[in-house]
Amino acid sequence: MGRSRYLRATHPGPAGGLDPEAPEALLECLVGVSERIARPAVLVAMDDIGAIAVSRVAPMLTDRFRIPHQPDDLPARVADKAELARLCARWDVPHPETVVPESGTEAARAAWTLGLPLVAKWSRPWLLPAGSGLRSTTLVDTSAGARELYERSAEAGSRLLLQRFLPAGPDTDWFFHGAFGRGGRPLLAGSGRKELAWPVRAGLTAVGRWLADPAVEESGLRLAERLGYQGILDLDFRRDERGAFRLVDFNPRPGAQFRLFADDAGLDVVQAMYLDLTGQRVPEPAGGPGRVFVAENYALLAAVRGRALPRRPGGTPAAPPSGGAGTAPGSARPGPVRAPEAGERGRVEAAWFAADDPAPFLAMLCAFLGRGLGKGARVLRGVPAQGRRGARAVRAPRQRGGGRGEGLAAAGPGAGPGGPRQAPPGAVAPPGAPGAPVGPDELVTR
Numbered sequence: 001m002g003r004s005r006y007l008r009a010t011h012p013g014p015a016g017g018l019d020p021e022a023p024e025a026l027l028e029c030l031v032g033v034s035e036r037i038a039r040p041a042v043l044v045a046m047d048d049i050g051a052i053a054v055s056r057v058a059p060m061l062t063d064r065f066r067i068p069h070q071p072d073d074l075p076a077r078v079a080d081k082a083e084l085a086r087l088c089a090r091w092d093v094p095h096p097e098t099v100v101p102e103s104g105t106e107a108a109r110a111a112w113t114l115g116l117p118l119v120a121k122w123s124r125p126w127l128l129p130a131g132s133g134l135r136s137t138t139l140v141d142t143s144a145g146a147r148e149l150y151e152r153s154a155e156a157g158s159r160l161l162l163q164r165f166l167p168a169g170p171d172t173d174w175f176f177h178g179a180f181g182r183g184g185r186p187l188l189a190g191s192g193r194k195e196l197a198w199p200v201r202a203g204l205t206a207v208g209r210w211l212a213d214p215a216v217e218e219s220g221l222r223l224a225e226r227l228g229y230q231g232i233l234d235l236d237f238r239r240d241e242r243g244a245f246r247l248v249d250f251n252p253r254p255g256a257q258f259r260l261f262a263d264d265a266g267l268d269v270v271q272a273m274y275l276d277l278t279g280q281r282v283p284e285p286a287g288g289p290g291r292v293f294v295a296e297n298y299a300l301l302a303a304v305r306g307r308a309l310p311r312r313p314g315g316t317p318a319a320p321p322s323g324g325a326g327t328a329p330g331s332a333r334p335g336p337v338r339a340p341e342a343g344e345r346g347r348v349e350a351a352w353f354a355a356d357d358p359a360p361f362l363a364m365l366c367a368f369l370g371r372g373l374g375k376g377a378r379v380l381r382g383v384p385a386q387g388r389r390g391a392r393a394v395r396a397p398r399q400r401g402g403g404r405g406e407g408l409a410a411a412g413p414g415a416g417p418g419g420p421r422q423a424p425p426g427a428v429a430p431p432g433a434p435g436a437p438v439g440p441d442e443l444v445t446r
Contacts, residue, residue: 003359011036020052020076020126027057034064042066042274044232044254049126051075051231051252066277068231069182075252078227081161082123084250091226093219094246096163096238107150107162111143114164120149127157139165166238166246168201174213174245175205176220176235177254177261179269179276184225187272187282190261190289191216198298200305205257206298210291215245223250232269234258259349260293295351296361297368 002010011033014025034041043065045051055070077083088095097114100123101107111118117139122128125136134156140146150160166172171193178189196207220235234255237245254270262268264287275282352361 001360003363005357005359009036018049018053020049020056023053023056026053027060030057030061031064034061040064040066042277044270044273045075046253048075048079048251048253052079052126068273068277070231070252071228074227074229076124078233078250078252079126080123080158081121081125082159084247085161087223087227088247091222093223094244096166096240096246096248099162100159101146101150101162104147104150107146107160108143110162111140111146114162116143117141117165118146119163119165120146121161121163122156122158123161124158129155129157132156166240166248168238172239173197173201174216174237174239175208175255175257176216176237177233177258177269178220178224179232179272180224180229181276181282182228182230184221184227184229186221186224187276188261188263188267188269188285189217189220191220192257192260192293196299196302196306198295198302198305200302204295204298205255205293206295206302208257208260208293210260210289210293212289213245219245219247223247232258232273256295257293257351259351260291261288262291262349263288292348293351294348296353297364 001007012029014029016025018026030043040063043054043061045054051070052073052075054067055073055075058065058067058070061067078087082100085095085098085100087093096119099106099110099114101110120138120140122134122136128134128136132152132155134152138149140149140162146162153160173194174191175194176189176191179187180189181187190210191213192208192210193213194205194208196205197203198206216237219237220233223229223235224233231252232254234251234253235247236249236251238248239245258269263285265283267283267285272282350361352364354361
């Protein structure tokens with residue numbers, strides 16, 4: 001994206017990267033950026049770590065940047081998996097059944113209570129030490145595995161959460177994007193369905209469609225209003241076997257597919273936020289549902305990897321057979337996928353290609369092909385392909401018996417809508433897929 005013709009300049013980030021627990025380096029860096037820009041600019045954090053760090057230095061930057069007002073360390077609170085579970089229980093937002101164990105014995109017991117496999121998450125994944133081998137989200141298929149993870153809590157730096165596994169399938173993965181003014185006032189918001197993901201059924205959006213769903217939109221708007229949220233948010237939902245949408249992740253920043261949610265005039269959540277923060281009127285959104293977002297490189301990989309899946313009418317893959325990847329044996333399957341109505345079929349928004357700005361697409365293509373050639377050369381030399389272990393970490397095992405990223409974007413007055421189409425895919429960690437057996441929905445805390 002650094003090759004985009006719409007990008008005026010880039011600025012180096014803090015030496016050593018972002019550390020939300022010690023944001024002084026970021027503050028010094030942003031002061032320097034502000035002095036080089038020499039006028040107020042809108043500051044948008046593009047990943048969770050950036051959003052948390054920016055919110056902690058924002059009070060010292062009010063004269064230099066226009067930043068959404070986020071009181072009480074709000075980005076860190078909603079990005080904290082344990083706090084999110086508590087908020088969902090408090091405000092009756094459906095969420096996977098979650099246990100926060102207080103001992104290894106409780107963790108092992110929860111594994112059998114929730115059912116296997118289950119999803120293990122670290123409450124504050126940005127605190128995970130580099131090189132520890134710990135992942136923010138892991139599928140656990142034994143009670144011993146749950147106990148072993150709990151015993152590493154001190155090393156992880158935050159609490160362990162155990163959630164019931166929600167099997168992936170057609171029409172199960174949805175998301176909500178919104179831009180909000182003060183007090184949770186919606187400027188632009190919409191819900192969409194993830195139709196292809198990379199890694200398959202467990203990763204970021206490769207193909208998504210803007211589809212209005214009242215349950216998803218009501219949950220997103222209710223959360224923003226009750227939090228008094230100001231800024232951009234990206235929520236991930238998964239439909240369970242009974243048809244309920246459950247919130248599995250809250251990202252206090254734009255999602256990689258935010259350009260899906262652009263109305264007929266081209267207004268998206270980032271532009272809406274820009275207008276609001278600079279005191280300009282945000283137009284009423286006009287149209288939009290039916291648009292399709294395609295991340296070309298990931299869509300190709302997802303289509304090739306999922307080529308063996310049968311297709312339902314409308315082009316959506318059918319659920320894999322019972323016991324296959326992403327499906328817990330014996331779990332109920334979701335109902336038929338709703339095909340978009342004729343009026344909902346909108347134009348395609350490419351993540352990378354733009355006729356008026358082809359350089360980012362060409363750069364992505366060169367990098368994509370280069371990585372493919374590199375992996376092929378390793379295979380020919382007998383070196384195992386990198387990343388294979390990570391793919392297994394999010395694949396559903398058979399059921400038994402009973403880093404640090406950084407991303408900031410600063411836009412000065414006059415910034416146009418033709419900028420980069422997508423947040424850096426490399427900075428987006430594939431979200432974990434929670435949920436599975438049945439049981440009362442409750443948050444267990446001590």
